[in-house]
Amino acid sequence: MAEVSHQAYDPLATGSKTQQARSRGIVYVLLTFFALLYLSPLLIIFMNTFRPLDEIVREGFISVPDSLSLKYWGEAWGSFCIGGTCEGVSRYFSNTLLMTIPATIFSTALGLVNGYALSKWRFKCDAWVFGLITLGVFLPAQMTLLPWAFVLGQIGLSNTIMGLVLVHTVQGTSFTTLFCRNYFVAVPDDLIKAARIDGAGFWRIFRRIMLPLSPPIVIVCVIWQFTGIWNEFLFGTVFTSGENQPITAAIVAFSGSGTGERHYNVEAASVIFAALPPLFIYVLGGKYFVRGLTSGAVK
Amino acid sequence: MARSSKPAAQGLFQRLSGWTPQLVLVPTLLAAFVYVVVFSLWTLWISISQSTLLPNMAYGGFGEYAALWQSKRWIVAYQNLFLFGTLYVLGSLIVGTLLAILIDQRVKFESVWRTIFLYPLAISFIVTGTVWRWIFHPQTGVERALNDLGWISAQFDWITDRDMALYVVVFTGIWHASGFAMALVLAGLRSVDSDLIKAAQIDGASMARTYRRVVLPTIWPIFVAVTVVLLQFAIKTYDLVVALTQGGPGVATTVPAIVVYDLMFQRGQIAQGAAAAVMILVALALVLVPYLIWSIWRDKQGKRTHG
Structure with missing residues (x-):
């Protein structure tokens, strides 16, 4: 719905020609103002990934750079010290990748089959089953922290990436089931x-009819799950520590500590590393991102 | 023997395959049941148990709830949630609606504008909070830039000011979420019957008046939906504050989710932390349950009027 670009009317097509031109001008000025407000923070931080540290310390983040260098990116990736280990942000980047990819695949696959079973195979209490699964979408994470910590400890997955995969798969399946069920109902x-x-039978219909129809909703699920899990912080910081943390927790670990010398340029590059994958996915599949947003919000 | 066992196995297989839809759902259903029901009751029980640093499941009464509501930190956190929630929802709705209306003016490069306004939603609260902390911090951000430009007395230290820091959180929250409001409102604007707008314009209504009196009122259910979703975000807000202010200065920007984490994992007061988590669930239910009842009621009304 959101990607409809055609319009049957033009609200600005009233009044005289000069009036029209003036209101059109105001529209573009306002749009540009907001666009700058939205883009500038990330662009400023991006610019500072190329500046030497003493320059940032002397002039702050918002100033014209005197000299530029690419080496802070390498430092951020490979040798920056976070919480005692000096392997850079690459370690945490791959932690997050190892957590996000399996959890996205599992939850999307489960959501597809669940959504199909719930929408096309009526049985007793199916509304209750669906209601229970969707409640998982709204349950605040705080209510599950202590039980999860206990369960992960019991099955030997505390402080592991596998544990986070499990947590995100269970939580994410609520979302994907909701998305897929609402899609397959149509x-x-x-x-x-x-x-x-x-x-x-059940599986034949799934393979022959539902799967060929499902690419749009699969893309929505994958984008939604990937960005959501990549960006998640609370579970990561509670269930893992040190070298096993996802990148969001690592960023808080180095930038939150008030003591010690700051490495703004390297920290800025690390922050950009954390922002890039979801941004990439967003730019690639923006249309589907919006679709997931609207269906996730309204239904 | 061999002959008779085959049909029996087939029969069993057939009976089982009749149950496939239900069987397929069993793992998820089990997980959802454990996750939603068992975990919630478990946390609820911890909140009325004698747990302190370690879980102790013996019944301990509702003392932790009383203690929680007597702690100054929690009161501040709840007050902050109300102020932050209100301003964050209103601000995101206003900015989002404005952006949607601007984009609705048949502007060129519509998808570029939309992509720009929506991208903050793709990056994490951690990145958002860290980036804006650098911008807001007087040593590295706007104040420093103004000073270096020659305005030496310029002061912009809201982020380190007890009275103003919460507004920094509100601003950053709006920056992150207004694109979401924009996307939904824009979808709503596009769904409004264009005859309605033409009629208003023929009657001589100005653009502002057309939007105020005709277009926006017809899409009010969208505003309700956006409000509910944003309130949900507000109640769950945690990462953004951690990255931006860590709840400080002092407790100036503490929110309930931060208190939960502190009680559970920093101060070893598991029962009180669980009680705080239950209060977050209560706040969420206060928003969601009326909305759910209202949407079900509206569905029924719609069915009745449409036959």
């Missing part, structure tokens, strides 16, 4: 009925 029931009369 598939005509007659299609399924005809296939059943032809003798097709």
Whole structure:
């Protein structure tokens, strides 16, 4: 819905020509003002990843750079010291990647099958089952922290990336089931009925009818899960420590500590590293990102 | 033997395959049940147990709730949540609606503008908070830049000012979420019947008046939905404050989720932390339950009027 660009009317097409030109000008001035406000913080931080430290300390982040260098990116990636280990942000970047990719795949796959079963195979209490799964979307993480910590400890996954994969898969499946169920509901029931009369079973119908229809919702799920899990902080900081933390926790670890010398340029580069993958996904699949947002919010 | 066992196995298989939809749901259902019901009751029980640093599941009464509501830190956190929540939701709605209306004016490069206004939503609260902390901090950010430009007396230290720091959190929150409001309001604007707008324009209504009197009122359900979602975000707010101010200076920007973490994992008061978590759930329920009842009621009304 959000990507409709055509319009049947033009609200600005009233009044005289000069009036129209003036209001159009105001529109673009306001849009530019807000665009700068939205872009500038990240651009400023990006610029500072190339500046020497003494220059940032002397002049602050918001000033014209005198000299530029690429070496702080390398330092941030490979040798920056975070919490005692000097392996740079690469370690935490790959931690997050190792957590995000499996959790995204598992929760999307589960969501697809669940959404299909819930929308196309009516059975007793299916509304209750769906209600229970969706409640997982709204439950605040704080309510689950202590039980998760206990459970992860019992199954030997505390302070591991596997543990975070499990937590995110369980939580994420609520979202993906909600998305997929609402998407599959729109598939005509007659299609399924005809296939059943032809003798097709649950999985055959899934493979032959539902899967070919599902790419749009798969993309929505993958984008939503990937950005959500990549950006998550609370579970990461509670269930893991030290070298096993995701990148969000690592950023808080180095930038939150008030003591010691600050390495603004290297820290800025690390922050950009943490921002890049979800930004990349967003720019690549913006349309689907918006679609997930709207369906996730309204339904 | 071999002959008779085959049909029996087939029968069992067939009966099982009749249950496939239910069987497929079992793992998720089990997980959801444990996650939603068991974990919630578990935390609820911890909050009325005798747990301190370590869990002790013996019943301890509701003392931790009383203690929580007597602690100054929690009161401040709850007050902050109200002020932050109100300003954050209102601000995001106002900025988001304004942006949506601007984009709705048949502007060129519409998708570019939309992409710019929505991108903060793709980056984490941690990145957002860290970046804006540098910008807001007097040593590294705006104040420093103004000083270096020659305005030596310029002062902009809200982030380190007890009375103003919360507004820094509000501003950053709005920066992050207004694109979300924009996307939904824009979708709403596009769904309004264009005949309605033409009629208003033929009647001589100005653009501002058309929006105020005709367009925006017809999409009010969208404003309700956005408000509910943003209130939810506000109640769960944690990462943003941690990265931006760490709840400080002092307790000036502490929010309930920060108190929960501190009580549970820093101060070893597990029961009181669980009680605080339950209070977050209560706040969330106060927002979501009326909304759910209202949407169900509206669905029914809609069905009745449309036959």
